[in-house]
Amino acid sequence: MAQPTPLALKPGTAWADAWRRALAAAPEAFREDRVLNLWAGDWQSDGHALPATSPVDGGPIAGPPRLDAGTAAKAVRASLDQHRAWRQVPPVERRARVTAALDALTEHRDLLALLLVWEIGKPWRLACADVDRAIEGVRWYVDHIDAMLEGRRPLDGPVSNIASWNYPLSVLVHAMLVQALAGNAVIAKTPTDGGLACLTLACALIHRENVPVTLVSGSGGELSEALVRSPEIGCVSFVGGRDTGARIATSLTDLGKRHILEQEGLNTWGVWEHTDWTALGAAIPKLFDYGKQRCTAYPRFVVQRTAFAAFLAAYLPAVSAVRTGHPLAVAHPGDPLPELDFGPLINAAKAAELTAHAAEAVDRGAVPLFRGTLDPARFLPGQDTSAYVAPLALLSPPASSPLYHAEPFGPVDTIVLVDTEAELLAAMNASNGALVATLSTDDPATFDRLAPQIRAFKTGHGRPRSRGDREELFGGFGASWRGAFVGGELLVRAVTLGPAGERLPGNFPEYQLMP
Numbered sequence: 001m002a003q004p005t006p007l008a009l010k011p012g013t014a015w016a017d018a019w020r021r022a023l024a025a026a027p028e029a030f031r032e033d034r035v036l037n038l039w040a041g042d043w044q045s046d047g048h049a050l051p052a053t054s055p056v057d058g059g060p061i062a063g064p065p066r067l068d069a070g071t072a073a074k075a076v077r078a079s080l081d082q083h084r085a086w087r088q089v090p091p092v093e094r095r096a097r098v099t100a101a102l103d104a105l106t107e108h109r110d111l112l113a114l115l116l117v118w119e120i121g122k123p124w125r126l127a128c129a130d131v132d133r134a135i136e137g138v139r140w141y142v143d144h145i146d147a148m149l150e151g152r153r154p155l156d157g158p159v160s161n162i163a164s165w166n167y168p169l170s171v172l173v174h175a176m177l178v179q180a181l182a183g184n185a186v187i188a189k190t191p192t193d194g195g196l197a198c199l200t201l202a203c204a205l206i207h208r209e210n211v212p213v214t215l216v217s218g219s220g221g222e223l224s225e226a227l228v229r230s231p232e233i234g235c236v237s238f239v240g241g242r243d244t245g246a247r248i249a250t251s252l253t254d255l256g257k258r259h260i261l262e263q264e265g266l267n268t269w270g271v272w273e274h275t276d277w278t279a280l281g282a283a284i285p286k287l288f289d290y291g292k293q294r295c296t297a298y299p300r301f302v303v304q305r306t307a308f309a310a311f312l313a314a315y316l317p318a319v320s321a322v323r324t325g326h327p328l329a330v331a332h333p334g335d336p337l338p339e340l341d342f343g344p345l346i347n348a349a350k351a352a353e354l355t356a357h358a359a360e361a362v363d364r365g366a367v368p369l370f371r372g373t374l375d376p377a378r379f380l381p382g383q384d385t386s387a388y389v390a391p392l393a394l395l396s397p398p399a400s401s402p403l404y405h406a407e408p409f410g411p412v413d414t415i416v417l418v419d420t421e422a423e424l425l426a427a428m429n430a431s432n433g434a435l436v437a438t439l440s441t442d443d444p445a446t447f448d449r450l451a452p453q454i455r456a457f458k459t460g461h462g463r464p465r466s467r468g469d470r471e472e473l474f475g476g477f478g479a480s481w482r483g484a485f486v487g488g489e490l491l492v493r494a495v496t497l498g499p500a501g502e503r504l505p506g507n508f509p510e511y512q513l514m515p
Helices: 015-025 069-086 091-107 109-120 124-148 168-181 196-208 220-227 242-253 277-283 285-292 305-320 348-363 421-428 444-453 489-494
Strands: 037-039 042-044 159-162 186-189 213-216 235-240 258-263 268-271 300-304 367-371 392-395 412-418 434-440 456-461 481-484
Touching (some): 015 109, 015 196, 037 069, 069 186, 091 109, 091 124, 091 168, 109 168, 124 168, 124 489, 168 186, 168 489, 186 220, 196 213, 235 242, 242 481, 277 305, 300 305, 300 421, 305 412, 348 392, 412 421, 481 489
Parallel strands (some): 159 235, 186 213, 268 434, 300 412
Antiparallel strands (some): 367 392
């Protein structure tokens, strides 16, 4: 049998190529060996640059130039000055500047996507989608912002953004540009685990159009006092884990500060009195996009015991078809980049942690239903694959396992069997709130009766739900969300001031108000 052709990097896609192109595109924001912080309206060579590696192959990439707390406080005070000037700019001028920034992002779309591949391991298709969703989503807001701002005004201070690494463009940059459209200066902290060069390039293009953006790097503990508790801050927008979100929420409770805290939850897919296994099987591979490193990933299936055999017959072939490998490796120079469902996890430490959690769950009684393998033919010869984890499915994880209650943020599915509707709902609500859920059931009346009892902001009938784009609203139930809901006009309302006594839709300590 003929041996497969060894793979090689597609010409022009190496990290060195991406870095060289970034320096050429925004020389003001980069140096030969590091990136700069952006504050007080200029690129600053301060901060202590730390080493970093790419999850794709373990090779060195640019590391974050971490600021100390004192410098971060200066950056926040400077942003307040920008905010006071920006909120006086007429909306028509703000729209023009943001539109120009979007045009610049569009021009450099492929470079932004390539940087995402190297920095956070997204396959090419998903990296391009991240950039495109940001650009197209903000263009929708440009077209609709006037109506959304009627009777509203900018906040009294800038919006501070602390976001996770998994969607630097379609979540973080998207939010920043909408916040700026609404009349606010914006501050962003570079995610600790990845996205530095991509975000730096994006902010350089935005800054050139005189949109007031600040981008700083540093540890959360070091910068929290400035980015969360500073009196200059008008709103804190956070996307990340529950532990960090809870600490931020605690810091905000005594300040009365506007906040948007999107936290993790165990999003579940229930199967009850269901027979359309073809549709379910078709959905399974798509649920592995980006290795389930998404806030709206579905890592838990809650399955009616009497349907388990039919579920497995649909699930196992589908999960076997999931594709993972090096995102930029091709057999021949002219080949397109590989079509993958996911590449590496965000780093080798996360891969090791997830593997250890899975092994511990099996030791305590979970049953491995599927163990994928990493196909050497999808990687470069001899490359570091320590950040890669093949798909895994576990039946009945023990309640003592982190995989039972928490989102794994990796390609591990857990399956729980139930016999009654009460058990179904209890298992689907195991994490005290989630962002999304799905219930596959043949009877619409059964769905209508059970869905309101599932503690998720969005519940799909036999189909996955997502954050959504443009006018679609987004939030979370229970511990998965604190503060104002977002999406559509709610994102603008969350970062502007309306009539006196206004109660924003959201999940607050003193009230919960659905849109």
